[in-house]
Amino acid sequence: MRGNLGRLVTLVRTEGVRETLHRLAFRFFHVHSFAVMRLELSDALPEARIPPGIEVREVRPEELAGLRAGRTDLPEYFYREESGKLDRCWVGVKEGRLGFISWVSYRGSSGFVRLKPGEVEIDYTHCLPDLRGQRLTTNAYLVMAHALFREGRTVAYGVPHAKNLPIIKSFLASGFAQVGLIRRWGLLTWPRTPVEYSGVVLRERPRA
Secondary structure: OHHHHHHHHHHHHHHOHHHHHHHHHHHHOOEEEEEEEEEEOOOOOOOOOOOOOEEEEEOOHHHHHHHHOOOOOOOHHHHHHHHOOOOEEEEEEEOOEEEEEEEEEOOOOOOOEOOOOOEEEEEEEEEOHHHOOOOHHHHHHHHHHHHHHHOOOOEEEEOOEOOOHHHHHHHHHOOOEEEEEEEEEOOEEEOOOOEOOOOOOOOEOOOO
């Protein structure tokens, strides 16, 4: 409950009341599908190729706060730690200016996937328009995957909305495979969540 309230407050602050109400209506009055993406972490993953002039790195809360200071153009994805269940954060910075963010959870930030020890969920990725079109998200996922693997993590999940094709393509391009599909209407989901996907290696194209 505290996490949902924090997210709602952040959404109102960054997007405004009208947009917040629009999103709530969109969530509770439509059936939504989410593609469950899974990546086995290993040293066989391709090396990341970050676009020139951009640095992708993990940041601590105080450094993230400094990068956000004075900014009024950042959407609520850049403040998702206020919603809880998020443990780490990677950012993309160009000329000292924050333009990309992605979060990692050890507890399952979406609530859709049951994580076993050593497994993580990558969530709430967002790239500002001026950094798009350079495959930054794909390569940032590889940076994160290599760092997590070196620490002993074994599997990474992502659960993007099935209509978020750019993010799904980035997951696929960095080596993830779709292993499931979860549907949600309001507070109801099917299959019942959280779902355990450990051991599933089925590789398939995302389904609408």
